Every structure is written in C-alpha cells, then in structure tokens.
Amino acid sequence: MLFKYHAIDKDGHEREGTIEAPSKEVAVSALQRRDLIISKIESNEKKNLLEMDLPFFNRISNKEIVIVSRQIATLFGAQVSALRVFRLIGSEVGNKNLAKVIETVGDDLQGGSPISKALARHPKVFSVFYVNMVRAGEESGKLSDTFEYLASYLDRSYELVSKAENALIYPLFVIGVFFSVMALMLTIVIPKISAVLLDSGQAIPIYTQIVIGFSNFLVNYGVFVLIALIGLGFYVWQLGKTEQGKLVLDHLKLSVPYVGDLYSKLYLSRIADNFSTMLLSGVSVIQALEITSTVVDNAVFDKVLKQVSEDVKGGSSISDAFGRHPELPGIMVAMTRVGEETGELGQILTTLAKFYNREVSNAVDTLVGLIEPIMIVLLGLGVGTLLAAILLPIYNLAGAI
Numbered sequence: 001m002l003f004k005y006h007a008i009d010k011d012g013h014e015r016e017g018t019i020e021a022p023s024k025e026v027a028v029s030a031l032q033r034r035d036l037i038i039s040k041i042e043s044n045e046k047k048n049l050l051e052m053d054l055p056f057f058n059r060i061s062n063k064e065i066v067i068v069s070r071q072i073a074t075l076f077g078a079q080v081s082a083l084r085v086f087r088l089i090g091s092e093v094g095n096k097n098l099a100k101v102i103e104t105v106g107d108d109l110q111g112g113s114p115i116s117k118a119l120a121r122h123p124k125v126f127s128v129f130y131v132n133m134v135r136a137g138e139e140s141g142k143l144s145d146t147f148e149y150l151a152s153y154l155d156r157s158y159e160l161v162s163k164a165e166n167a168l169i170y171p172l173f174v175i176g177v178f179f180s181v182m183a184l185m186l187t188i189v190i191p192k193i194s195a196v197l198l199d200s201g202q203a204i205p206i207y208t209q210i211v212i213g214f215s216n217f218l219v220n221y222g223v224f225v226l227i228a229l230i231g232l233g234f235y236v237w238q239l240g241k242t243e244q245g246k247l248v249l250d251h252l253k254l255s256v257p258y259v260g261d262l263y264s265k266l267y268l269s270r271i272a273d274n275f276s277t278m279l280l281s282g283v284s285v286i287q288a289l290e291i292t293s294t295v296v297d298n299a300v301f302d303k304v305l306k307q308v309s310e311d312v313k314g315g316s317s318i319s320d321a322f323g324r325h326p327e328l329p330g331i332m333v334a335m336t337r338v339g340e341e342t343g344e345l346g347q348i349l350t351t352l353a354k355f356y357n358r359e360v361s362n363a364v365d366t367l368v369g370l371i372e373p374i375m376i377v378l379l380g381l382g383v384g385t386l387l388a389a390i391l392l393p394i395y396n397l398a399g400a401i
Helices: 024-033 062-077 082-092 096-110 115-120 128-140 143-200 206-239 243-255 259-280 285-295 299-313 318-323 330-342 345-400
Strands: 002-008 014-020 037-043
Touching: 002 024, 014 024, 024 037, 062 082, 062 096, 062 143, 082 096, 096 115, 115 128, 128 143, 128 259, 128 285, 143 206, 143 259, 143 345, 206 243, 206 345, 243 259, 243 299, 259 285, 259 299, 259 345, 285 299, 299 318, 318 330, 330 345
Parallel strands: none
Antiparallel strands: 002 014, 002 037
C-alpha cells in the first residue's frame, strides 16, 4: 500500500512524501527509523467507482467467521506459521471485506504485532470475546485449540440465534400482511361500498357505522398516522442507542409473555456457553465475567454480570453473586455452586449451556407450532369481520329492492 506522510526531521524541518508499506504500522516504523517524527500519515490509494466495495453485499456474517476460525485452527495444528496462515486464508476468502481484514491482520503480523492485537484492530469483525480468547491462547501456547474452541462456540451461537430469529420471521410476515390487507380494504374498498350504503338511505347497523367511521378516519388522516408511526419508530431506534433506553427496551423484551421467556433462555445459554468457553481456555474468572457481559447483547444481563464481577472481586463466590439476582434462575446458581465445589466449573457450565440450548430449541419449535394456526385464524377473522360488516347491509339492501 502507498502512504502519504507529513513529518518533522531531527533538524526541525518539515518533510512530506510517500512510502510503500504493507500496513500503516510498518510505514510508521520505517519512517521512525529514519529519525522522522510523524505528524500525519494516510493511505494515498484511490479507488474508482467500480472498485469500491458495497458493504451491503459484502457484509461479514458469523458463518464466515466460523469457517475462517476452523481454517486457522487446522493450519495452526499443521504447524504452519501465523503469518503464512493469514496470508493463505486471506487469498482464499470469497468475501472482499473479510479478505481485506485478514490481509491487514497478516500485514500487522509481518510488522511484529501479536495476533490478538492485530485482531483487536477490527472490533466489528472480531469481538472482545474473540480477541481475549486468542490472547489467552497466545499465553498458553494453544492457539490451535483456542481457534477450534472459538469456531465451535460461534457455530453453536450462530445456529441458536438463527433458529430463534427465523421462528419470528413467519409471524411478523403474517402480521405485516394482515395490517396491509386491512389498510387497503379500509382506504380503497370500504369507501366505495360505504358510498352505496349511505346513498340508499336505509338504517346502517352500529358495527357497520364503526367500520365506515374508521375507514373515513384513515382516508382523511392516514398520512398523519403513518408519519406518527415512522416518528415513533425513529424515536425507539434513537432510544435504543442510549444506555438507559437500551436497558428499558431490553427489559420490555424480557417481559413479553412467552417470547420474553424464549429470549431469557437464549441469553442464559449465551452466558453459560461464553463463560465456560473462556474458563476452559484459561481466561481468569473476573475477566471472563467482564467479557461475557459485553457480548451477551442484552442490557439487563449486562448490568447483572457487571455487578456479579464486582461482587466476585470483593471476595464473594460466583454462585453467591449469581444468587443475588432473580434474572439468573436457581438451576444456574445451584450448578455453579457444584462446579465451584468440585473444581469443574467450566465443564458444569458447558452442561448448563447445552441444557439451555435444548430449552431454546424446544421453545422455538413450540412457538412456531402455536403461532401458525393462531395467525391464520386471526387473519381470517379480521378480514371476515370487516367484509361481513359491509356486505350484510348490502345484502339487506338487495333483498329490499
């Protein structure tokens, strides 16, 4: 890569120019060896429109990270050097964004950076959990096992989250279709039919008057309703960006009947799986708790785990610290206590993670089995009621003629 720099030499004179280097860190090191003090350095490479990456089409998925992690583990197991590992994988990855990240990691390794530090420069791809696991692997000399642990963990997490998310797609689609059909009928179909009823002069039933009144409201003020809904959605989106707002929204998510229980089991599974994976990889208890809190992706459990971490720092056992929080169920507290007493906390938590994985899977299957018939019945009742409220007076009108 070509970098343009501004610097000051040892005599105090300003210097500027370009330097070829595989990464910015290597370029800075080379310039510093020339006794230059860097004031500014940036890439001088330009891309035309055709060469620009399209983030939407080159998003890096968890599945791709799983595959890359397994490839890294295999190559480390074959005693391939770290630099060679990332060079080989970077040249084979199909996703351009991920390939660029892997190549940058290779450049950093060539410049003398540790693997964990090189990965930490890409937090959108490699999480804090991932980086700390690799750092633990570097310290223990078991990088191959570490990347295998990571691949297995990410694979389990990806499968579980995907199943939960896919289970909610169908009901959301049906609900969207339902409201779309109702809106079209109320704003297009009903006004035309109601005009016939009003012109007939016959008595209109109260339920039909309600439907006509609601239809008139949507026709006259529907745009304002839509704007209000968009505004509300934007407000909730902005609220979710604040610490307090995210806590409120995540608490509401856990409070929804049945769905909240599903999410709770999903987060508990993630906590147990993440915590056990880090403990088995040699990460300290305090660090494992702190990192788990950052990757659980729920502000409620994040707050709980941070408090647990503080309690453990103060001398409390993990099980006692868990027991102070009703969000963590009794079975987790009891099994954690058993793990502490037997010295097999990592294995116990792995068993607990498998238990919650099964619970989430069963809950998702049950949810899908319940939602499908309920949604179909509600859709039929809604449309049927709407049609009956308008068509019955028309049939009465036809019979009176």
